[in-house]
Amino acid sequence: MLIEHKVCYVPGTRIISNLYKQPIFLSIMITYKQLCFRCKKNYVLVSGRNKFPQCYECQKKEMNKEIKDKKMKKFFDIPEEFYKENAFLRNIKVYYLRTGELSEKQIEAFKKTVNNLKKEKK
Numbered sequence: 001m002l003i004e005h006k007v008c009y010v011p012g013t014r015i016i017s018n019l020y021k022q023p024i025f026l027s028i029m030i031t032y033k034q035l036c037f038r039c040k041k042n043y044v045l046v047s048g049r050n051k052f053p054q055c056y057e058c059q060k061k062e063m064n065k066e067i068k069d070k071k072m073k074k075f076f077d078i079p080e081e082f083y084k085e086n087a088f089l090r091n092i093k094v095y096y097l098r099t100g101e102l103s104e105k106q107i108e109a110f111k112k113t114v115n116n117l118k119k120e121k122k
């Protein structure tokens with residue numbers, strides 16, 4: 001269900017100059033609210049395609065499992081509110097807890113998202 005959607009430009013997106021008649025590349029991220037697929041009570045803010053969005057409440061239990069790897073523990077040590085408001089960060093953490101690994105791309109995307117959230121808070 002699409003209740004509200006906003007279009008925002010991802011910070012750091014490179015806009016190629018049209019001086020040389022090159023196309024302008026803009027990556028657009030659309031975020032919208034979707035009903036949690038598990039409890040069907042809370043809305044989840046999702047960006048991109050997410051068929052099975054879950055709210056913070058539903059993922060909390062799974063997310064609070066102990067991380068044994070010290071490096072990863074530090075990696076996931078971000079303000080709890082970030083997890084509350086960002087479904088992507090929750091999914092990465094849950095994915096790590098399930099599989100015990102993350103790809104470099106996932107790590108990069110996680111860091112980028114955290115940095116963007118930090119900027120927003122300022």
Ligand SMILES: [Zn+2]
Nearest residue numbers: 036039055058
């Ligand atoms: Zn839920």
